[in-house]
Amino acid sequence: MMHPAITAxxxxxxxxxxxxxxxxxxxxPVADAPTPAPQKETAPAKVEKAPDGKTGTVExxxxxxxxxxxxxxxxxxxxxxxxxxxxxxxxxxxxxVTMRITPEGKPEDIxxxxxxxxxxxxxxxxxxxDWRFTPAEKDGVAVARTVSISIPFIINNRPVDLPAVISKxxxxxxxxxxxxxxxxxxxxxxxxxxxxxxxIVSDVEIVSTEGVVDKGALLDSLGQWVFLxxxxxxxxxxxxxxxxxxxxxxxxxVLIQYPxxxxxxxxx
Numbered sequence: 001m002m003h004p005a006i007t008a009x010x011x012x013x014x015x016x017x018x019x020x021x022x023x024x025x026x027x028x029p030v031a032d033a034p035t036p037a038p039q040k041e042t043a044p045a046k047v048e049k050a051p052d053g054k055t056g057t058v059e060x061x062x063x064x065x066x067x068x069x070x071x072x073x074x075x076x077x078x079x080x081x082x083x084x085x086x087x088x089x090x091x092x093x094x095x096x097v098t099m100r101i102t103p104e105g106k107p108e109d110i111x112x113x114x115x116x117x118x119x120x121x122x123x124x125x126x127x128x129x130d131w132r133f134t135p136a137e138k139d140g141v142a143v144a145r146t147v148s149i150s151i152p153f154i155i156n157n158r159p160v161d162l163p164a165v166i167s168k169x170x171x172x173x174x175x176x177x178x179x180x181x182x183x184x185x186x187x188x189x190x191x192x193x194x195x196x197x198x199x200i201v202s203d204v205e206i207v208s209t210e211g212v213v214d215k216g217a218l219l220d221s222l223g224q225w226v227f228l229x230x231x232x233x234x235x236x237x238x239x240x241x242x243x244x245x246x247x248x249x250x251x252x253x254v255l256i257q258y259p260x261x262x263x264x265x266x267x268x
Contacts, residue, residue, distance in 0.1 A: 017253075018082055018123075019156040069138045072101040072145055076132040082153055083119035089263045090173075092255040093120040096150045097128065103142035105133040113148060116247075116255070120153050150251030167230055170242050170259050171195050175226030178254045179218045179246065186250040187211030189218055190260075195240045199227040211248070218246065 086093060093116035099107040110128050115121035136145040188211065193204040204222045206215055222244075244258040 018079055018151065018153045069143075070136050072105070072136050072147060073134040074131065075105070075134055076130070078127045078130055080123040080127045080151070080153075083117075083123050086117060086119050086153065087155075090155050090259075091117065091257065091262060092155055093117050093153045094150060094249050094251065094253050094255065095120040095124040095153070096148065096251060097121070097124060098146060098148045099128065100144055100146045101133050101135055102144050103135050105135045105142075107131055107133070109146075116249075120151075123153075124151055150249070150253065152249075152251075152253040152255065154253075154255075167259060167263075169230050169240075171199060171227040171230050171240060173225060173244075173258045174228050175224070176256060177221040177224035178256065179214065179221040181248050181252050181254055182212050182214045182217075183252070184212040187213050187248040189213050189215075189246045189248075190243065191218070191222060191246065192241065192243045193222060195227050195242060197229075197239065199229065201225050201227070207243070213248070 080095075095115040096113040097110055098113050099110040102108055107128055110125065112121045112125070115124075135142040137143065187209065189209045190207040191204060192207050194202050196202060201223055204219050206213075206218065209215070242258070243260045244256060245260045247255040247257070249255065
């Protein structure tokens with residue numbers, strides 16, 4: 001298919017992920033991706049985590065950063081649309097922004113802090129001006145506060161029906177088990193594995209890694225992936241060897257790129 005007062009800064013961890021399906025085919029749904037983990041604080045405050053290590057829901061906001069200062073709370077947040085150009089190729093992504101939440105609960109001075117592709121940050125910027133917050137308070141008085149958010153764009157229904165020129169006969173990824181984020185900063189892993197004729201994954205090999213990666217957890221999750229045969233397969237071979245890239249973002253999101261390398265649409 002990711003706001004005359006004392007101004008402080010904080011990280012607002014938002015459990016809002018943008019899900020999309022990349023096919024009109026009605027396949028069994030895939031479990032939603034994990035909610036994004038809290039980012040590192042830029043202020044002395046610490047983020048209170050839920051028992052499972054994830055942040056709470058949008059409605060169940062983070063605890064106060066100090067005894068006398070609260071955090072802004074999201075009240076109204078229309079989700080950004082999944083960029084069609086990214087959805088067509090099943091490319092997942094993340095967009096990060098900083099913004100000042102006024103004492104009236106309106107976002108202003110919105111700035112892009114980073115994104116995996118400009119299409120994601122553009123989609124997020126389209127809706128952020130409409131977001132509304134319960135403002136932060138200090139000593140019972142509404143105050144302005146600068147926050148940082150990171151929104152993942154996650155593909156929920158994986159089959160893509162890519163043209164043969166893009167898919168190159170690779171099986172379609174249907175069921176995804178995302179490895180847990182190691183929680184030690186940004187990281188990346190390139191993996192190679194064999195898919196047998198009955199779409200079972202075997203011979204998983206980690207080709208390369210960047211940063212801290214829990215290889216055991218990664219191998220366990222990859223072994224649970226489910227594939228569908230490609231309609232464009234030009235071979236009767238009982239096995240197909242493919243690659244995938246798993247990105248662990250600094251904000252705590254886990255993004256998957258399959259097919260890998262990233263598909264490129266041919267010039268018109």
